[in-house]
Amino acid sequence: MTFSPELEAKFADLITHYPEGRQRAALIPMLMFGQEEVGSITNEFMAEVARRLGLTPMQVDEVVGYYSMLHKKPMGKYHVQVCTNVACMLRGGAELYDQACHKLGLGHKEVSADGLVSLEEVECMGACSWAPAVQVNFDFHHEVTADQLDTILEGLKK
Amino acid sequence: MKLFNEPSPLETKIISFRFGLENSASIDTYLANDGYQALRKALAMTPDDIINEVKASNLRGRGGAGFPTGMKWSFVPRASEKPKYIVVNADESEPGTCKDRLLIQHDPHQLIEGCLLGALAVGAKKGWVYIRGEYNYLIHIMDKAIAEAYKHGYLGKNIGGTDFSFDLYTHTGAGAYECGEESALLESLEGKRGVPRIRPPFPAVSGAFQSPTLLNNVETFSSVPAILRMGGQAYADLGVPKSGGTRLVCMSGHVNKPGVYEVPLGFPMMKFINEVGGGVWKGRALKAVIPGGSSSPLLKSEECDIPMDYDSIAKAGSMLGSGGLMVMDETTDMVKVALRIMRFYQHESCGWCIPCREGTTWLKKMLQRVSDGHGQTRDIDLIGDLAQNMMGRTFCPLGDAAAMPTIAIVKKYRNEFEEYVARNPFAAPELVSIA
Numbered sequence: 200m201t202f203s204p205e206l207e208a209k210f211a212d213l214i215t216h217y218p219e220g221r222q223r224a225a226l227i228p229m230l231m232f233g234q235e236e237v238g239s240i241t242n243e244f245m246a247e248v249a250r251r252l253g254l255t256p257m258q259v260d261e262v263v264g265y266y267s268m269l270h271k272k273p274m275g276k277y278h279v280q281v282c283t284n285v286a287c288m289l290r291g292g293a294e295l296y297d298q299a300c301h302k303l304g305l306g307h308k309e310v311s312a313d314g315l316v317s318l319e320e321v322e323c324m325g326a327c328s329w330a331p332a333v334q335v336n337f338d339f340h341h342e343v344t345a346d347q348l349d350t351i352l353e354g355l356k357k
Numbered sequence: 358m359k360l361f362n363e364p365s366p367l368e369t370k371i372i373s374f375r376f377g378l379e380n381s382a383s384i385d386t387y388l389a390n391d392g393y394q395a396l397r398k399a400l401a402m403t404p405d406d407i408i409n410e411v412k413a414s415n416l417r418g419r420g421g422a423g424f425p426t427g428m429k430w431s432f433v434p435r436a437s438e439k440p441k442y443i444v445v446n447a448d449e450s451e452p453g454t455c456k457d458r459l460l461i462q463h464d465p466h467q468l469i470e471g472c473l474l475g476a477l478a479v480g481a482k483k484g485w486v487y488i489r490g491e492y493n494y495l496i497h498i499m500d501k502a503i504a505e506a507y508k509h510g511y512l513g514k515n516i517g518g519t520d521f522s523f524d525l526y527t528h529t530g531a532g533a534y535e536c537g538e539e540s541a542l543l544e545s546l547e548g549k550r551g552v553p554r555i556r557p558p559f560p561a562v563s564g565a566f567q568s569p570t571l572l573n574n575v576e577t578f579s580s581v582p583a584i585l586r587m588g589g590q591a592y593a594d595l596g597v598p599k600s601g602g603t604r605l606v607c608m609s610g611h612v613n614k615p616g617v618y619e620v621p622l623g624f625p626m627m628k629f630i631n632e633v634g635g636g637v638w639k640g641r642a643l644k645a646v647i648p649g650g651s652s653s654p655l656l657k658s659e660e661c662d663i664p665m666d667y668d669s670i671a672k673a674g675s676m677l678g679s680g681g682l683m684v685m686d687e688t689t690d691m692v693k694v695a696l697r698i699m700r701f702y703q704h705e706s707c708g709w710c711i712p713c714r715e716g717t718t719w720l721k722k723m724l725q726r727v728s729d730g731h732g733q734t735r736d737i738d739l740i741g742d743l744a745q746n747m748m749g750r751t752f753c754p755l756g757d758a759a760a761m762p763t764i765a766i767v768k769k770y771r772n773e774f775e776e777y778v779a780r781n782p783f784a785a786p787e788l789v790s791i792a
Contacts, residue, residue, distance in 0.1 A: 221547065221566050225548065226548035228528060231490060232529075265551060265707075266533050286609035322701050327683070330610075
């Protein structure tokens with residue numbers, strides 16, 4: 200399996216961050232950064248990371264299964280995450296999530312047929328004082344109103 | 358970066374005073390505003406002097422547990438055959454908490470300097486900033502700041518022309534609340550599932566890669582440069598006895614001006630809500646406050662007339678925790694709040710130990726039942742009982758974190774649960790003794 204030169208450079212650098220013989224520590228960052236390029240955590244990707252870190256694919260798999268941001272199936276090009284935890288709930292987060300479900304015709308962790316958009320109801324993402332919050336991929340949107348959510352969702356084009 | 362909320366004139370800005378400055382994250386701005394002055398001072402001090410200064414400051418951990426920082430630093434063994442490490446917990450994920458994010462976003466060099474001071478105090482040569490996966494943009498900010506610090510000789514070999522060397526790296530998480538717990542964070546740092554370790558040994562003795570590790574929250578490390586600059590005693594005097602200094606309180610929920618504000622420990626809670634936060638929104642009355650993240654038991658409005666310091670809030674039956682203060686107005690449905698809190702803990706329980714994994718699952722099911730209108734009176738008692746039985750019986754504090762708010766809500770707002778049950782057309786009749 201081949202990666203872009205930038206990602207290869209990143210992987211090579213990452214491995215030097217940890218003590219000798221403890222390169223397994225680079226596993227989660229490699230999966231996180233790699234996922235952005237590969238699109239999801241495929242079996243081939245897991246096997247490749249395992250080979251590089253001297254792990255078995257199973258050891259990688261059990262780590263992947265634990266973390267909510269590592270996805271085995273591809274999420275949409277735009278992954279819309281709506282927080283409904285208490286601070287956001289108090290300011291309309293749950294209603295925003297319902298609105299997103301209806302507008303996109305998607306449920307929790309579902310992906311649109313064309314692969315463009317996916318939706319996830321997420322737990323607290325650290326925007327409590329500027330609630331309700333929505334994240335599209337890694338971009339935060341704070342104090343989101345119903346109208347703003349419509350605008351955000353309508354702006355998700357190819 | 359632009360500020361997310363307007364500062365308040367009532368703040369005491371000790372660790373957030375650079376937040377509004379232009380290019381506040383750059384090393385130039387940092388150096389022009391007292392930056393790396395504490396390091397200069399510390400390079401001429403002995404490790405014991407540094408630790409004593411931190412002890413004198415009465416700084417207590419800002420991540421949640423509130424353990425005295427100076428004492429934690431003194432637990433790292435002086436002589437060690439193994440290398441010693443610094444780990445920064447930037448896995449901020451306690452619901453209601455959004456302050457560490459600002460500390461990295463606006464002032465990453467303050468955190469780097471805090472790490473350097475910790476490294477000098479315990480003799481560490483390497484460190485990692487463990488940043489939660491959702492804060493991807495902070496990794497870029499932090500990496501940039503680290504690169505600048507290397508360029509200016511504040512990281513790397515022979516810092517300040519001395520024989521002190523220190524390397525710092527960022528490390529990304531991948532979405533798991535449990536990794537905010539220190540031993541689970543260390544497992545995750547080592548590339549494993551984030552499940553907690555049995556303690557003792559504590560991380561100070563056996564932490565990252567089984568080496569002595571100084572592990573603190575972002576805000577804790579970020580407070581140390583100011584302590585060394587102004588002196589431990591002067592910092593302590595800002596707060597109240599046993600709770601020194603200032604802290605960032607994240608106000609959210611039903612207030613007019615939610616935001617993150619820096620206030621001295623012991624700042625009155627009602628003044629904070631009414632004057633800093635502009636009062637409860639829509640002209641409504643206050644119903645309850647969650648004072649320190651969703652794991653802290655909520656306080657009814659009449660219990661909120663207290664100073665915000667560790668001991669006063671503990672005396673009121675709750676905790677200052679991570680500083681996530683959530684305000685609820687009179688229209689708030691407490692059954693829905695209890696259910697949402699439990700849904701979170703059930704989702705985030707790592708599954709390692711049974712009281713937490715099963716306890717949170719069943720509590721969620723029962724709270725869902727009540728909330729859906731199918732609850733029975735016995736469910737209310739069982740929720741309280743089950744939560745009580747989780748307390749202190751789990752591997753790590755997540756079990757307590759789930760149980761504590763549940764016990765408080767059911768106890769303080771039992772009438773609301775009973776109203777839900779009374780609306781259930783299929784409620785079981787009262788049991789009658791046939792003896």
